[in-house]
Amino acid sequence: MKLTFFGAAGEVTGSQHLLESDTLRILLDCGLFQGRRAEAYAKNRHFRCGPGQLDAVILSHAHIDHCGNLPGLFRAGFRGPIYCTPATADLTAVMLRDSLHIQQEDARYLSRHAAADRPPIEPLYGENDVRGAVKLLEPLDGADWHELSPALRLRFTNAGHILGSAVTQLDIEDRGEVRRVVFTGDLGRRSLPLLCDPRPVEGCDILITESTYADAVHPPPEDLKARLLKIIQRADETQGKIIIPAFSLGRTQQVVYFLHELAQTGKLPRVPIFVDSPLANRVTEIFARHRELMDAAAQRVLRHDKDLFDFPMLTSLESPQQSMELNWREGPFVVIAASGMCENGRVRHHLKHAIEDERNTIVLIGFQAEHTLGRRIAERQPKVKILDRMFTLRARVESLGGLSAHADAEDFKWFFSHMSQDSHIGRAFIVHGEPPAARALAAILHDVCDEDPTIPALYESFEI
C-alpha cells in the first residue's frame, strides 16, 4: 500500500491523506487550508490526489479544515461516496453551505476594498459543487463494522472531539493480506463537559494520528471556568467588551454550555451574552437531534432543561444588521462569533471595533495556526491587519487553550497505551501539528510502536 500526505503535514489545516492499495484509492478527509490568503488559495485550488480516480472519501468530522474542500473535490471530478457518521453528515451539510457563503462575502468585500490593480478574488467553488458534495455524503452508524467492498471494511468510534467526530478503523485487503489502518482525525479530550469522552480502539498496523496539542498539558475544565468568570467580572467593572472568536461548531456550544453552568451558580454578573453566528445557531439545532452523543452530566441536565445552550442572558443574533448594531453598543457585553482563528466571519468586524480599547478583552479559546490573525493576536503583535487595515492592539488578550477540543499529552498517552495493551501499533505517521507538537508526540509513540514514528512532509509518499 501507499500513503501520501496532501495536507496537515507539519501544520494543522488542510487535512487530506491518500491511501492506495492494489485495488482502492481512498482519501482521508478533504479540508481547507487556512493561513496566508494567496498561498492558501493556491493550495486549495489544486488537487494532486486525482479526484476523478478516487473510490471514496472517509470524513473524520465536520470541521472546515477537514471537510471544507469537499465541494472543490466534487468540482474537480470526484463522484464517489463520502463515508462519515450520521451527525457528521448533518453538520457537514451546514458547514459547507456556510463556507461558500463566507467565501462569497469575502470576495465581495475584498473586491470593494482591494486596490484596483489586484486580480479579482473568486470563491473556490459554487452552489452546485456544495449541493453535489452534500449528495455524496453517506452516513454509517458508528457502532458496527461496515463491509463496503470485498477489500474494505470500516468502523467509526467516538473521537470525543466535536459532535459526530470519529476515529476510523479500516481493514484493507492488499495483495491477499489484510492490513488494519487507524486514522484518529482530531482526537478529543477526556472529561471536558458536554460530549462523551473519546473511546480507545484496538491496535493496528498503520496509525495516522493528529498531534495539535501533544506538547501541552491542559488545565482542568474547572480552572478554565474560573478564569472565564474572572474575565467577565473584570469586563463588568470596566464596562468593557469581551470578544470570543470561536469555531461555530464545537467551541461555541462548549463556551455557551460553560456560561450556562456559571449562570446557574449565580456567580456570573448579569452581562449580556450574544452568539453572533447564524451557523452556530444551525449547529445547535443539530446538537438537539443527537442527544445520545452527550455525556452523562449533559443528559442529566436535559432531563429537566429542554435546551442545554439557552438561558436568559443569552441572545442569538441572525441578521448582519443585528451584528452591526453591536459594533456601536457600549460594554459590558460578551460576543461569541466565528471564526475561531479570526481569519473570516463576523468576528473580524467585532475585533475592528474593540481591539484599540484597553478596557476590552479578546479571549482566544481554540488552537491558533501560524499566519492567522488569531495567532498574531495571541502573540500580542503591537499592530495587526484586519480586513486590509492596520489596527493597534490595546485590548487585553487571554488564551484559554484548555478549552480546545484537542487531546493533550496525557490524553494521547492514555489513548495509545490502550491501543498497544493487548495488541500492537506497527508504524505511526504524525500529522496535524506544528513541528514541536509533532516531535512531542513522536517521543510518546516511540515507546509503544514497533517502528520509529514518522513525521511526514507535505506531499511525501510512503510504501507501507
Ligand SMILES: [Zn+2]
Ligand atoms: Zn477538528
